[in-house]
Amino acid sequence: MAKPLLLHILLMGFLLVNLSNQLQLSETKSLLKIQELLNNPSALSSLNIARDFCEIEPTSSFTLVCYDGAITQLHIIGNNGFPSLPQNFSIHSFFSALVEFSSLKVLSLVSLGLWGPVPGNVGHLSSLEILNVSSNYFNGDIPLEILLLRNLQTLVLDHNNFTGQVPFWLSSLPFLTVLSFKHNLLSGSLPNSLGTLQNLRVLTLSENYLFGQVPDLSKLRNLQVLDLEDNKFGPHFPGLPRKLVTLVLRNNKFRVGIPEELGSFYLLQKLDISLNGFVGPFSPSLLSLPSIRYLDISGNKFTGVLLQNMSCNADIAFVNLTSNYLVGKLPSCLVSGSKESRVVAMYSGNCLSNDDEKQHPAEFCHNEALAVEVMPRGEKHKRIYGKDNVKKPSTRLITESALTVNTAKMLSNAKCISETMKLGAALPAYRTFALEELKEATNNFDTSTLMGETSNSQMYRGKLSDGTFIAIRSLRMKKRRSPQAYTHHLELISKIRHCHLVSALGHCLEFQLDDSGISRIFLVFEFAPNGTLRDFISAPRGQKLNWGQRIAAAIGVAKGIQFLHTGMVPGIYSNNVKIKNVLMDHNLHVKISSYNLPLLAENIGTVSSVVSSTTPKGSTQDWERHEDKHDVYDIGVILLEIILGRPVVFYHEVGALKDLLRVSITTDDTGRRSIVDPVVHKQCSDESLKTMMEICVRCLSNEPVDRPSIEDILWTLQFAAQVQDLGTGDSMNSIESHVSLP
Numbered sequence: 001m002a003k004p005l006l007l008h009i010l011l012m013g014f015l016l017v018n019l020s021n022q023l024q025l026s027e028t029k030s031l032l033k034i035q036e037l038l039n040n041p042s043a044l045s046s047l048n049i050a051r052d053f054c055e056i057e058p059t060s061s062f063t064l065v066c067y068d069g070a071i072t073q074l075h076i077i078g079n080n081g082f083p084s085l086p087q088n089f090s091i092h093s094f095f096s097a098l099v100e101f102s103s104l105k106v107l108s109l110v111s112l113g114l115w116g117p118v119p120g121n122v123g124h125l126s127s128l129e130i131l132n133v134s135s136n137y138f139n140g141d142i143p144l145e146i147l148l149l150r151n152l153q154t155l156v157l158d159h160n161n162f163t164g165q166v167p168f169w170l171s172s173l174p175f176l177t178v179l180s181f182k183h184n185l186l187s188g189s190l191p192n193s194l195g196t197l198q199n200l201r202v203l204t205l206s207e208n209y210l211f212g213q214v215p216d217l218s219k220l221r222n223l224q225v226l227d228l229e230d231n232k233f234g235p236h237f238p239g240l241p242r243k244l245v246t247l248v249l250r251n252n253k254f255r256v257g258i259p260e261e262l263g264s265f266y267l268l269q270k271l272d273i274s275l276n277g278f279v280g281p282f283s284p285s286l287l288s289l290p291s292i293r294y295l296d297i298s299g300n301k302f303t304g305v306l307l308q309n310m311s312c313n314a315d316i317a318f319v320n321l322t323s324n325y326l327v328g329k330l331p332s333c334l335v336s337g338s339k340e341s342r343v344v345a346m347y348s349g350n351c352l353s354n355d356d357e358k359q360h361p362a363e364f365c366h367n368e369a370l371a372v373e374v375m376p377r378g379e380k381h382k383r384i385y386g387k388d389n390v391k392k393p394s395t396r397l398i399t400e401s402a403l404t405v406n407t408a409k410m411l412s413n414a415k416c417i418s419e420t421m422k423l424g425a426a427l428p429a430y431r432t433f434a435l436e437e438l439k440e441a442t443n444n445f446d447t448s449t450l451m452g453e454t455s456n457s458q459m460y461r462g463k464l465s466d467g468t469f470i471a472i473r474s475l476r477m478k479k480r481r482s483p484q485a486y487t488h489h490l491e492l493i494s495k496i497r498h499c500h501l502v503s504a505l506g507h508c509l510e511f512q513l514d515d516s517g518i519s520r521i522f523l524v525f526e527f528a529p530n531g532t533l534r535d536f537i538s539a540p541r542g543q544k545l546n547w548g549q550r551i552a553a554a555i556g557v558a559k560g561i562q563f564l565h566t567g568m569v570p571g572i573y574s575n576n577v578k579i580k581n582v583l584m585d586h587n588l589h590v591k592i593s594s595y596n597l598p599l600l601a602e603n604i605g606t607v608s609s610v611v612s613s614t615t616p617k618g619s620t621q622d623w624e625r626h627e628d629k630h631d632v633y634d635i636g637v638i639l640l641e642i643i644l645g646r647p648v649v650f651y652h653e654v655g656a657l658k659d660l661l662r663v664s665i666t667t668d669d670t671g672r673r674s675i676v677d678p679v680v681h682k683q684c685s686d687e688s689l690k691t692m693m694e695i696c697v698r699c700l701s702n703e704p705v706d707r708p709s710i711e712d713i714l715w716t717l718q719f720a721a722q723v724q725d726l727g728t729g730d731s732m733n734s735i736e737s738h739v740s741l742p
């Protein structure tokens, strides 16, 4: 009795599935549209005769898989792009038809001759897990909208004409397991963020124009295949995880740093490090790695002795030792045709004693080995550089007394703005320092107290006898002028006091012996000892600010800049504020440490260097007209780092990151959060995050006139703080209670 019933149920189920498996009308139409746009390729000819597309038998060139009446897999494999697509082919129309398949999980469009940039609406294929568009003529950057494919596991772009860099934001696709960008026109260096793709199994970047240091990949525990062949990576061997199966570094610029641990990569089957500039001893233990089958070290400068009785892994099938500086005798396990193995081994161009392949005389390898075993270039230089290039200020030519009187008078005349007085109240009064005091504070300007230097100035760290930490900027004056020439500037400096600025405590003047003028000015500043804002946002280690503290920090920076603009007349603009120059005090309040000090601007021309480094567009006139907006741009860059939690070091990155934010603002809450610093992405309320992103993007507008005013920024940041408060019910005790609006 039970049996027929069960059968009945199964049968019903089958019929139901079958019925609902009929492809939806909209998807049917899209498929026909795609057929038309591709110019009726033979791969799709079955569409002309099939009654139900979901029933079409898969072939090597066309496979369709449906579920519940929707296409979940689509594979179209062309014939090397032949016949070619019509002249009026539109990649946009093509993708517009494609994105109708909203349940699509797997998409292969291979060898179809598709050309043009991948359109942004690829981001609508939100279910996509595998995307393979190999062997087409796609060009342009890898589109940012790929970021919206939250389920993407495999991204294969091999054999196309993609340009630009390997995008750093790939690291925010949480499930990526395969990245393959072989044979494209990608350039630049790799983003460090690749080192955080925990699930990555395959990384193939061969045949591109990539260069520089390969980021540390040792944390990628699942990585099995790394192929970087035919690029310009180097010179240091990358940090790698132990479970690698295939490692190909062939034809790059690697030279040094093969780690001993390589000898413990027990799963390694293929190791190809040929055609690089590797120097140093070859480790024969590589021959006996337990899984090794393929070893190519040819075309390097490996040295060392091989012995006949060295052992090899029994499965080893291919060894190429050609063109190195090896001496001794080929291990018998590598002699082809020996009964021990059926290995194919090449070893010409060394100095081995075997004579069936062409060898150099032993002296040749000996001499070359001596030549390459000197310390790799660069390392030696660095060491010398660190010590001797640091100039101690000459201290012979000093008389200090003349100045004290002048300065005291000057300061008594100075009219400080009331707010300056209020905010600077906790600071000791501005004063003149004696050089002896500064020497004592810095152990006679010991190099260990040097924090940084430019061509005309050094920054030292010190501690006064009363225990106060100070920073001393030592400025060498280009022109010898009298103290009076600096009175105005020093007076101004003495007034720049604000709780979000590192303020000057005083100064000390160094005179020429013949009294012909001032040769050096020491400016003494308060010192905020708890590192920089960057340390608390994007440094690899250490305590990180929470979302509320980050908004508070941004407000602090904006207030500091507002004071520079409006707290005195004339205002101080173009401060070139960088996150690494924003210091943190004991209470994690921010203090801007490097602003456009009048003396510095005059002496070393900071202003002009700012123009070239932070102005994307605009004439000199524009520059002057919107002088307050350059600092706004710099605030934008700091906001970027605060939101993303990654260092923004290069000017050219900013554009791409701004686009990233712009796209994220229009996507949903989850998408938006996914690009945010993982440390805070769960804490921030969506409205707060969106507000921060929007103000950041506005600050980074190319045209200064489009950037918000500093007051606008403050309003917006405080709004972001409030909605965060409401959203989380947190009390934002880290924001000062007096965040009064301007």
Ligand SMILES: *[C@@H]1O[C@H](CO)[C@@H](O)[C@H](O)[C@H]1NC(C)=O
Residues within 6 Å of the ligand: 086, 088, 089, 090, 093
């Ligand atoms: C392309 O041109 C053909 C005729 O050459 C025309 O039939 C077709 O509609 C055009 N396609 C598009 C997308 O404009």
Ligand SMILES: *[C@@H]1O[C@H](CO)[C@@H](O)[C@H](O)[C@H]1NC(C)=O
Residues within 6 Å of the ligand: 077, 108, 110, 132, 134, 156, 180
């Ligand atoms: C991409 O698809 C083509 C055609 O199916 C296949 O030959 C190729 O191996 C795929 N590439 C990767 C990296 O999976």
Ligand SMILES: *[C@@H]1O[C@H](CO)[C@@H](O)[C@H](O)[C@H]1NC(C)=O
Residues within 6 Å of the ligand: 115, 137, 139, 160, 161, 185
């Ligand atoms: C792709 O790039 C190659 C090499 O730069 C170039 O020769 C070729 O014309 C490009 N093809 C297309 C369709 O852009």
Ligand SMILES: *[C@@H]1O[C@H](CO)[C@@H](O)[C@H](O)[C@H]1NC(C)=O
Residues within 6 Å of the ligand: 274, 275, 298, 299, 320, 321, 322, 323, 346
């Ligand atoms: C071995 O390496 C040399 C130098 O890189 C190369 O010329 C030769 O073709 C290689 N042999 C094989 C069989 O790959």
Ligand SMILES: *[C@@H]1O[C@H](CO)[C@@H](O)[C@H](O)[C@H]1NC(C)=O
Residues within 6 Å of the ligand: 307, 309, 310
């Ligand atoms: C290999 O041979 C060398 C001399 O040719 C000898 O000193 C060494 O002990 C041998 N090693 C093994 C493991 O047999």
Ligand SMILES: *[C@@H]1O[C@H](CO)[C@@H](O)[C@H](O)[C@H]1NC(C)=O
Residues within 6 Å of the ligand: 529, 530, 585, 586, 587, 588
């Ligand atoms: C700031 O630095 C001081 C001294 O280095 C340290 O004792 C204190 O814990 C730090 N405070 C914070 C909040 O990191």
